[in-house]
Amino acid sequence: MKKIISLLTVLALLFSLTACGSKEAEPAAATPADSSTASETATSEDAANILKVQVEVEVASMDPQIATDGTSFEVMGAVTEGLYSVDAAGSPILAMAESVDKSEDGMSYTFHLRDANWSNGTPVTADDFVYAWKRLVDPATASEYSFIAEIAGIKNAAAIISGDAAVDELGAVAEDDKTLVVTLDFPVSYFESLMSFNSFFPVNEAFFTEKGDLFGTSPDTILANGPFKISAYEPAATTIELVKNEDYWDADAVKLDGIEYQVIKEAQQTMLAYQNGDIDIATLAGEQVEQFQADPEFHNIVAGYLWYISPNQTVAGLENVNLRKAIALAYDKSAIAKNILKDGSIAANFAVPTLLATGPDGKDYRETADTYLETDKALALEYYNTAKAELGVDEFSYTLIVEDTEASQNVAQFIQSEIQTTLPGMTVTIETMPKKNRVERMQDGDFELGLTRWGPDYADPMTYLDMWTTGSSNNYGFWSNADYDAIIQSAKNGELALDLDARWAGLKEAEKMVMDEAVIFPVYQRGNAVMIKGNVTGIEFHSVGINRIYKNAVKN
CATH class of the missing domain: 3.90.76.10 (Dipeptide-binding Protein; Domain 1)
Known part of the structure; x- marks a missing residue:
């Protein structure tokens, strides 16, 4: 197998209605001879056939x-x-x-x-x-x-x-x-x-x-029937070790001896680990993208994740649609994507990402759908003044909960500054925590604003739009709209489900309702800037479902 990283092109059609997208990582231009590349500083001390993967959050x-x-x-x-x-x-x-x-x-x-x-x-x-x-x-x-x-x-x-x-x-x-x-x-x-x-x-x-309540908490309480099996793991562990499952039905196709996941949240620490040869796959952030994008081991992967702020509408003030619109329009999403993340992420002026699904017209959903809540600070101030008059309040203070990764904190700090500058009298306090705690807080409704994300589970706009139905466990903001619920239900198994063109139009109408009422404040669609060692091939990147699959990976 040639030592060329073969990543995914846009995913093939899964079915006649939709298609999901993955992006092939094009090899970057050769690094100038006088520059220091990541591969030049890596060591070759690891001779074991173990793929070492960095992840940003714990399992x-x-x-x-x-x-x-x-x-x-x-x-x-x-x-x-x-x-x-x-x-x-x-x-x-x-x-x-x-x-x-x-x-x-x-x-x-x-x-x-x-x-x-x-x-x-x-x-x-x-x-x-x-x-x-x-x-x-x-x-x-x-x-x-x-x-x-x-x-x-x-x-x-x-x-x-x-x-x-x-x-x-x-x-x-x-x-x-x-x-x-x-x-x-x-x-x-x-x-x-x-x-x-x-x-x-x-x-x-x-x-x-x-195993009872201990199920899934240690190697002894986890069964495997796939390519690998767990050899070291405990909840919230920063290292997870897998070994090849010799009893797997297709074990002959698995070339790795194992996988080692390392939870590294800080970008500089991640890159040092990569340069030292401690990890084979690393996710870059911020200035690192510019620093290493000419390295032949650099790859940019379009991901399906949509990052957005969810406002808890049971919190005083956030039930007001004008206040929600004011906040959603107050921060520069393009600046977040281009100046902070720099990883191929794009500004999200939508609730359904690009490269997710193809409609009955053969076009990507976003090609024929409108955009919403594009940054407009002057308009944000107009909505803000209207909201203050409606609520009889001149000052607002909200806490934004975010997970403790470097990227999330950087994005949150920028949004905090933008909102407070654009909307005088509004104070945003940032509270950081591990992702698991952030998710639990939002599930419990114990938050005011939450910076969260959603990755598509299947290649259809419904994988996003179904979240905001009344009573959905993922409807963190507790929004409810009977007309919206009716559209979604019909698109699932009612009249709309029987007419592909009408269903597609109905889903676009549903997205418009979510955006017009600022049910969420979209921020960006994630792009992944990753470093992959030149001796690693066969990793499959997907924007839907399981994002990285290692069954066919090879480490030479």
Whole structure:
């Protein structure tokens, strides 16, 4: 295999309605001879075939039905495999399923599982999927991702989640150890692509029951059926170690001996580790991007993550749409992308990112959708004055909670300065914390403003727009609009779902409603500036679902 990093081009069509995008990392121009490159300073002391990966935040959960963050998804995806995985182009490919029979009406799938074992020697069975999926929709589990089963159209999922049907009524049945029959409430064209998502990963019931509350907290409480298995891990650990799973059904295709994840949040420390040869993959930030973008080991990856501020509308003042619009228009998003992040990120004047989905017209969603809440400080001040008159208040003070990564703190500080300058009398205080705590605070409604992000789980605008429906666990701001809810529900399984053109138009109308009411304050769509050692090939980058897949990675 040539020593050239082969990253993804825009993801191939997953289905006739939509397509998801990944960006191929083009090799940068050769570094001038008189400049110091990262590769020149790296050491060659590490002869082991272990891929060393830097991540910015800790793993929050190794429970597939509980995890919600990208880092957890990435690590979990290296050790666990569902019915499907995805190929380098992002298209679904059979994994634990060896074959599948589909009904002509798209309402039934019969999966025939391959012979495969868990890392404790127990066979992977259809019951493992049934048990996991019932956990996903069971209200007692309180999974934030329970909605994904409804999105997938699995029979009775919505009724079970709402408490109107028993868990055993879920449309997933194990006919025998190797045969899983899934029945849908309505056809879902992207059903197979959803089956590669973490929430649908299997769980062995006997093992889960044995480990109880300790499940997923240590190597002894985590089973693997994927390319790797956990050898060192504990909650909030800054180092996570994986070794090759020799019992994996496709072990011959796995060339790495293992993966070592290192949590490094500070950019300078990250780059020093990369230059010293302590890590093989590093994410750059700020001035580092300019410093190393001419290095042949530099790559720019377009990501699907949308970063935005969520205002808690139960907090005094933030229920006022004019105040929300004032804040959303008050900070320079282009300056954040170009002058602070410098990593290929773009200003977000939308709620649905670019390169996510292709419509029935064959065009990317953003090509034919409007833009919203573009920075306009003069207009922001007009909305602000209106809000002050409506609320009878001249001064406002809010706390913005952010996670403790360098990039998040830099962005938050810039936004703080911009808002306070643009809107006299408004004070913004920044509170930093680990990502897990920030997410928990926002889930509990214990915040005023929160800088957060969302990465797409599947290649359709619904993966974003569904978040802001009434009662959604991801609707951190507690916004509610019956007309919006009706559009989203119809686009899922109602009249709009039966007409692709009408559905697309309905989704655009829904996005307009979210933006017109400033339900969120968009900031930027993430770009990743990464350094990858020249002897590493085969890493697959995806903007949807699991963002990095290492099964086919090689370290020469």
